[in-house]
Amino acid sequence: MNQLAKATERLMAMDDRTWQRHANPWSGWTRVLSMPLFSIAVWSRDWIGWWCLVPSLLTIVWVWINPRLFPPPASLDNWMSRGVLGERVWLADLPGTIADHHRPVIRATTWIASLGGLVWLVGLCTFDLTATLAGLTASMLGKLWFLDRMVWIERDSPVERLEPSITHD
Template sequence: MTAERKIARLFNLNDENWMRHANPWSVWTRYSVLPVIAFAFWSRLWIGWWCILPAVVAILWMILNPVLFSKPKSTKNWASKAVMGERVYLNRDNVEIPTVHQSPIFKILNTISFIGVVLSVWAIVVYSVWGVVLGVTLSYLGKTWYLDRMVWLFEDMKDISPEYKAWEY
């Protein structure tokens, strides 16, 4: 079982919920999580322990977001294809993906995103506005590039599997 599949189970991403998560509103609104968490902890000197509240709300939003939206009217858009590509990628132990998509780029992009999160945490601790901006930007650069690669993967795989093809409508 791939690590991605374990994460999908944690977020309760079954067939129906994957399609709900493929709603572009689900994809784009998840981009709000890191800045809200950063701002919440940044505000700890102004509002004290109350800073935990917006951080908890943002984390709950991240967890619940994939299942809160309805199935999209169409999946022929970048955000939906990114989610469907993630689904293809986590299934790579059952359906082999092309060699071009087996490069370490996915790990590199996730590492870039992780470094951005670590930089953001450090910057929040030391109150470095530029560090937070750089960290969030780096995190989103890695994540968005990763999602773009997932779109490419889905485009390459949708004609290989009837199941994958059925996701696009």
């Protein structure tokens, strides 16, 4: 699973500057809205037909541009910023930075989010509202639980080796 996450990080072109900006809590919290927005965009095909591709593509663009849109935060002392920094620690996976007791929880939350995402996609493709909402809920809860574990990892790890200095443009 970590390999998939690292591939996603590369696809998103997440460099130090982007991570600094993504540590802004506005970036994290507004990005949480991506799956519900994408759900509405895809579901809108019932009302606007192929025009649903416009809001769908805008949501995908939002996912990519979001970590670049906000300035670096004035403070990292909040849950969302710590979760983002913890995700950097997890992705770097340097020896001694992640305690073994975190790994099973990370695997479980990743599986919950992934299976929820699969149900969500099936629901979107088949126009099944129950599957869409159940999958969306499971996936988002799994992701938020994962993010909470990233906060623990950030607090337990020698972050000074990984945390970029916050510089303002």
